[in-house]
Amino acid sequence: MKEYSQKERALGLILEDKAKTNKGMTFIYYGEQRITYDQVNEQAKRIGSAFLELGVKKGDNVAIMMDNCPEYVYLWFGLSKIGAVEVPINTAIKGWQLHYTINESDATILVIDKLYIDRLIFVQGELKTLRRIIVYPEFEDGKPSLDLKFSQSTFNELYHSRTPISTDVKHSDLVAIMYTSGTSGPPKGVMLCHNHEYVLARNLVKVMELSRKDVYYNFYPYFHNTAQALITLPMLLADGAVAIVPRFSVSKFWSDVDRYKCTALWLFPAQVNLLLKQACPGRTSLRVVMGIGADEKATKEIEEKWGVRLIQSYGSTDANIISGYLPGDKARPGSAGRVFEEWEIKIVDQDDNELPPDKMGEIVIRHKEPFTLNLGYWKQPEATLASWRNLWFHTGDAGYYDEDGYLWFSTKIKDAIRRRGENISAYEVEMVINSHPAVLESAAIAVPSELGEDDLKVVVILKGGQKLSHEDLLKYCEDHLAYFAVPRYVEFKDALPKTEMGDKTKKYVLKEEGITPNTWDREKAGYKLKR
Numbered sequence: 158m159k160e161y162s163q164k165e166r167a168l169g170l171i172l173e174d175k176a177k178t179n180k181g182m183t184f185i186y187y188g189e190q191r192i193t194y195d196q197v198n199e200q201a202k203r204i205g206s207a208f209l210e211l212g213v214k215k216g217d218n219v220a221i222m223m224d225n226c227p228e229y230v231y232l233w234f235g236l237s238k239i240g241a242v243e244v245p246i247n248t249a250i251k252g253w254q255l256h257y258t259i260n261e262s263d264a265t266i267l268v269i270d271k272l273y274i275d276r277l278i279f280v281q282g283e284l285k286t287l288r289r290i291i292v293y294p295e296f297e298d299g300k301p302s303l304d305l306k307f308s309q310s311t312f313n314e315l316y317h318s319r320t321p322i323s324t325d326v327k328h329s330d331l332v333a334i335m336y337t338s339g340t341s342g343p344p345k346g347v348m349l350c351h352n353h354e355y356v357l358a359r360n361l362v363k364v365m366e367l368s369r370k371d372v373y374y375n376f377y378p379y380f381h382n383t384a385q386a387l388i389t390l391p392m393l394l395a396d397g398a399v400a401i402v403p404r405f406s407v408s409k410f411w412s413d414v415d416r417y418k419c420t421a422l423w424l425f426p427a428q429v430n431l432l433l434k435q436a437c438p439g440r441t442s443l444r445v446v447m448g449i450g451a452d453e454k455a456t457k458e459i460e461e462k463w464g465v466r467l468i469q470s471y472g473s474t475d476a477n478i479i480s481g482y483l484p485g486d487k488a489r490p491g492s493a494g495r496v497f498e499e500w501e502i503k504i505v506d507q508d509d510n511e512l513p514p515d516k517m518g519e520i521v522i523r524h525k526e527p528f529t530l531n532l533g534y535w536k537q538p539e540a541t542l543a544s545w546r547n548l549w550f551h552t553g554d555a556g557y558y559d560e561d562g563y564l565w566f567s568t569k570i571k572d573a574i575r576r577r578g579e580n581i582s583a584y585e586v587e588m589v590i591n592s593h594p595a596v597l598e599s600a601a602i603a604v605p606s607e608l609g610e611d612d613l614k615v616v617v618i619l620k621g622g623q624k625l626s627h628e629d630l631l632k633y634c635e636d637h638l639a640y641f642a643v644p645r646y647v648e649f650k651d652a653l654p655k656t657e658m659g660d661k662t663k664k665y666v667l668k669e670e671g672i673t674p675n676t677w678d679r680e681k682a683g684y685k686l687k688r
Contacts, residue, residue, distance in 0.1 A: 169238030204235030215240030346535030358390035
């Protein structure tokens with residue numbers, strides 16, 4: 158991989174350079190389309206030029222609410238070329254969430270898929286900053302006939318501009334404001350600069366040993382940084398290609414991998430659990446899988462069934478990717494690997510005192526180079542200061558180092574459960590329950606205990622056609638968990654409430670429900686735990 162100097166790390170400049178060196182080479186596969194590096198760069202330049210003509214200046218925020226397609230990539234790089242700031246919007250949100258995100262981000266222009274334009278009718282009276290919408294793809298009869306107060310144009314009009322682009326974009330400039338999923342409150346806009354995204358992508362290239370021979374499979378939406386900095390940017394740096402599909406589909410997964418001869422993949426636990434419950438076609442084109450949160454059992458199962466290497470890592474939108482397995486590292490399944498040398502990471506207690514190995518606490522981080530972490534939360538200085546308490550960025554994640562310096566991620570601090578003086582990891586409980594052959598997925602939450610502290614409730618989704626009694630589930634838990642981590646409450650449901658991306662459970666919804674009429678209580682049922 159070509160290493161760019163710090164001052165060269167502007168995304169638009171990197172695309173320009175790659176378009177010259179990789180002219181005619183495929184960068185994007187999408188359906189039957191094969192789009193080259195130079196074609197992506199040309200479309201991005203036209204779009205950037207068009208936004209300059211619309212009055213967009215360096216530092217202006219442009220919101221995007223589009224499904225996966227090559228045009229999203231053109232738009233993302235086009236804005237980066239002129240120093241504008243991308244504000245990706247989750248395509249599933251509506252109502253309050255929609256006008257909150259647009260207003261809070263100060264976006265004056267929204268590029269929106271026509272599938273979602275009707276949502277603006279119901280919130281346009283609340284939109285204070287928005288002045289123009291650009292619709293993709295255009296309506297068959299031209300511009301939409303909806304009664305909207307904003308200026309309207311179509312995406313195709315962006316291609317007509319030829320105004321030269323001369324904006325001076327620096328590595329330290331803001332490139333995106335990415336809103337968190339807001340599972341426990343209103344979303345916060347994480348401010349990311351060009352250098353942050355570059356370092357994130359570069360480290361993925363190193364860990365996954367990506368090259369021009371690789372095709373990275375992407376089913377993640379482009380409103381999420383996984384699709385951008387963990388998949389598309391690494392392939393740009395590695396001179397490879399990305400295969401884009403509209404969304405994650407268990408039924409189409411293996412046929413897509415075969416169709417595009419994909420070699421690289423990123424997975425979260427939700428996708429791991431679902432795919433492992435499906436039949437694998439045997440050896441495939443996949444070479445390497447990267448992910449966060451797979452336990453030792455899932456790691457071994459993936460490697461044996463798929464014939465790939467599964468690399469664990471640790472990171473987040475707020476915190477970059479800060480650990481993993483570099484080539485030559487000895488694998489330790491379930492661990493997030495070793496911390497990259499340019500990072501400082503500590504495990505601290507509630508008073509920010511550093512903890513010794515094998516002692517769980519909060520993961521706090523710093524970087525040795527400037528402009529590598531987030532630049533704070535957009536228009537939320539108090540939240541920014543709180544997250545940077547004592548000059549360390551507080552991730553809100555629980556973890557620990559082992560004696561050999563490997564990092565182990567456990568759970569979100571807010572998901573930690575304290576019962577009868579013992580700390581319980583929701584993540585670990587879920588991993589055990591999810592390993593039951595009748596279970597599709599689960600969520601472990603804290604509920605109030607009449608004895609103080611917490612009691613443990615699990616919400617369980619069974620696989621289609623499967624049956625499982627409360628007692629049999631607990632017997633399984635007793636065989637795999639410490640007695641104090643065996644749930645008191647069990648509730649079977651048809652589905653878990655998910656964030657719009659589908660990779661996280663909205664646990665706050667389950668916590669608000671608490672103990673329901675459908676919740677089974679082992680103490681009331683007279684079930685006696687083994688110790």
